Structure formats: structure tokens, C-alpha cells
Amino acid sequence: MYHPLFNNPEIKEQICEIGRRVYDKGFAAANDGNISYRVGENEVLCSPTMICKGFMKPEDVCMVDLDGGQLAGERKRTSEILLHLTIMKHRPDVKAVVHCHPPHATAFAVAREPIPQCVLPEIEVFMGEVPLAPYETPGGQAFADTVVPFLKSTNTIILTNHGTVSFGKTLEEAYWKTEILDAYCRILLLAKQLGPIKYLDxxxxxxxxxxxxxxxxxxxxxxxxxxxxxxxxxxxxxxxxxxxxxxxxxxxxxxxxxxQTKSASQPSVDTEAVVQAITEQVMAAMNR
Known part of the structure; x- marks a missing residue:
């Protein structure tokens, strides 16, 4: 199969590079994980099924449309591409998606434990709350739809009893979200061994x-x-x-x-109106 947008060596190499990073970090064992990048209005390059992300080559990459139909490539597309495509359909700003199984974040997924907030400054600023999508058997549209309720307000989601999915405008951005999340989860688990975590005030x-x-x-x-x-x-x-x-x-x-904190620290609209009215009366009296 041939498609003009399939000839994109730079993006294919980026997909392979992210695959190597995912594999080298221990985020995807054997054939785990998948990576995708949207190259057109209805065209997405993605990793194929049954391949180790650490040994993937540009010629292994395939292409699908937004409904999951394969458009190009010698290898068959991954079955979990529907998760990526569902995210892209609901978030037109998203071009790249990375799904894998980072061990510390996946530990939270398996325990079904929400990730605490107000602990680490970098997480508060660069990530925020990370939701846990409900469990569904991976591979089908029902599994892909589990993330839909959370897509509006985050770029990182934990997949219950499964792993993580992160997304953004570039492959690096999508991958970084995963790396930041797993590092934070590792810190939380290490801190718990020392005692209870201390929240920011x-x-x-x-x-x-x-x-x-x-x-x-x-x-x-x-x-x-x-x-x-x-x-x-x-x-x-x-x-x-x-x-x-x-x-x-x-x-x-x-x-x-x-x-609530911001509204309490600022005068209300009615108070400002009263102050303005009093000021006008005082000024008028002074000018008489």
C-alpha cells in the first residue's frame, strides 16, 4: 500500500527514537506499548503490532486513518491504536500519543490509588491532577472510550490495571509527560517508606x-x-x-x-461600586 504522507522519514525516526527511550527506561517490556503521530487531517503514523519498541526501525512504521483502517505499511498496525485515535478525535490540538507501562505509575494503576497533589512543585506546575480511567479489556473501542471523560482537562491519564497514556503537540512532549509522571510516582513510593508524605500548605x-x-x-x-x-x-x-x-x-x-481563595482576596463588584459612589460624592462636595 502507498500513501503520499507515508513518506515521512523524520517523523518515522522520531517514533523509533521515542520507542528506544521508552524501552531503555523500562517503560515497555518486550512488545509492550505503542506510539503514534498525526501527519494529516485523516492520517496517523504509528508503531505496528508485536514489535519491541527498542528495536523498531523506520520501515516498520505503518499508517492508519482516524477510524483505524490501515493505509500503508508492510506490518500490521497495533490493535490499541483506537485509543490514540479516540484521543486525537476529541482533542484536535493533539498530534502525538505515547502509551506504555512505566512501572511506578503502573503500580498506582494496579492498586487503583489516586496520585496525591500539593506535594511536588514541578508536578503542580507542569502536570496537575492525573485521573484514573476505569478498566476495560484493551484493544477495542470500549477500552478507548474510557479516557473520553477526562480528555478536556489533562494530557496524562493512568489506565487502570494497565499502564499510562500521555499526549501532546510533539512526540517529545508526549513522552516527557510519561517520564515526569513515573518519576513522581517513584518519589511518592520512596517517600512512603520513610513515613507519611508532607503536603504543601x-x-x-x-x-x-x-x-x-x-x-x-x-x-x-x-x-x-x-x-x-x-x-x-x-x-x-x-x-x-x-x-x-x-x-x-x-x-x-x-x-x-x-x-474561592482569589475571590476572597479581592473586593467584590458591589463593594467596588460602593467605594466608587462614595468617592464621587466626596469629590463633588469638594468642588462646590
Whole structure:
């Protein structure tokens, strides 16, 4: 099969390079994991099925359309490409998707343990809350659809009893999300061996969100009124009745929401109007 967009050596090599990094980091054993990159309106390059990502070559890469139909390539596309395509359909800004099984993050997936917030500054600024998609047998559309309720507010999702999926505008960005997540999960597990983790206080947490907003990064806590700083999930609507409960770590402190904190620190519209009215009256009296 031939397709004009299939001749893209740079992207194919990038897919292979990310595959080598995933394999070398121990994020994908044997034939685990898959990688994709959108090269056209309806064309996606992806890793094939049954291949070790650490030994993948550009000629192994194949091409599919957004419905999963294979357009080009000598090897058969991965069955889990539907997960990648579903993400791309719901998030037109996403061009790259990386799915693998990083061991520390996957430990949280297997334990079905939500990842604590308000612990590490880099995570608060560059990642934020990481949701746990409900379990479904991998490979089909039902499995792919498990991530849909969470796509609006994150670029990183833990797949329950399975692994992780991260995505972004470039392959490097998508891969970095996975690496950051697994490093954080490793730190949490190591810290737990020393004792309970210590959460950042309300002031420290608010300052990090201020920094995040200043840097131009979005966060559900900027928009969800009843989402507090550290413990209430911004993804509760997606979880419905399956919202995960924290068991391995002490519960996060109950701080007011970011929006509530900001509104409390600023005068309300009515107060400003009163102040303005009084000022006008004083000025008028002085000019008589």
C-alpha cells in the first residue's frame, strides 16, 4: 500500500527514537506499548503490532486513518491504536500519543490509588491532577472510550490495571509527560517508606498555581468552583460512581478552592461600586 504522507522519514525516526527511550527506561517490556503521530487531517503514523519498541526501525512504521483502517505499511498496525485515535478525535490540538507501562505509575494503576497533589512543585506546575480511567479489556473501542471523560482537562491519564497514556503537540512532549509522571510516582513510593508524605500548605499551593497561570499553563482548578487545592477531584463528573479513594497515603488537607481563595482576596463588584459612589460624592462636595 502507498500513501503520499507515508513518506515521512523524520517523523518515522522520531517514533523509533521515542520507542528506544521508552524501552531503555523500562517503560515497555518486550512488545509492550505503542506510539503514534498525526501527519494529516485523516492520517496517523504509528508503531505496528508485536514489535519491541527498542528495536523498531523506520520501515516498520505503518499508517492508519482516524477510524483505524490501515493505509500503508508492510506490518500490521497495533490493535490499541483506537485509543490514540479516540484521543486525537476529541482533542484536535493533539498530534502525538505515547502509551506504555512505566512501572511506578503502573503500580498506582494496579492498586487503583489516586496520585496525591500539593506535594511536588514541578508536578503542580507542569502536570496537575492525573485521573484514573476505569478498566476495560484493551484493544477495542470500549477500552478507548474510557479516557473520553477526562480528555478536556489533562494530557496524562493512568489506565487502570494497565499502564499510562500521555499526549501532546510533539512526540517529545508526549513522552516527557510519561517520564515526569513515573518519576513522581517513584518519589511518592520512596517517600512512603520513610513515613507519611508532607503536603504543601495553602499559601505554598496557591503560589504554585499563581505561577502556573503566569506561565500560561491551564488547570481545572482555574475553572471548577468546588474543586479545592489538593484533594477534590476536578474529574468527578468523569468518574461518576467510580471515583477512586486514597488509601495508601494520608488524605490531603482540605483547603479552599483556588477560585474561592482569589475571590476572597479581592473586593467584590458591589463593594467596588460602593467605594466608587462614595468617592464621587466626596469629590463633588469638594468642588462646590
Amino acid at each position: 495553602e499559601k505554598e499551593s496557591t503560589e504554585l498555581l499563581d505561577l502556573k497561570k503566569k506561565l500560561g499553563f491551564d488547570d481545572p482548578r482555574f475553572h471548577v468552583e468546588d474543586c479545592d487545592l489538593c484533594s477534590n477531584s476536578a474529574f468527578r463528573d468523569g468518574y461518576q460512581e467510580q471515583m477512586p479513594k486514597q488509601r495508601a497515603f494520608d488524605p490531603a488537607p482540605q483547603y479552599p478552592g483556588y477560585l
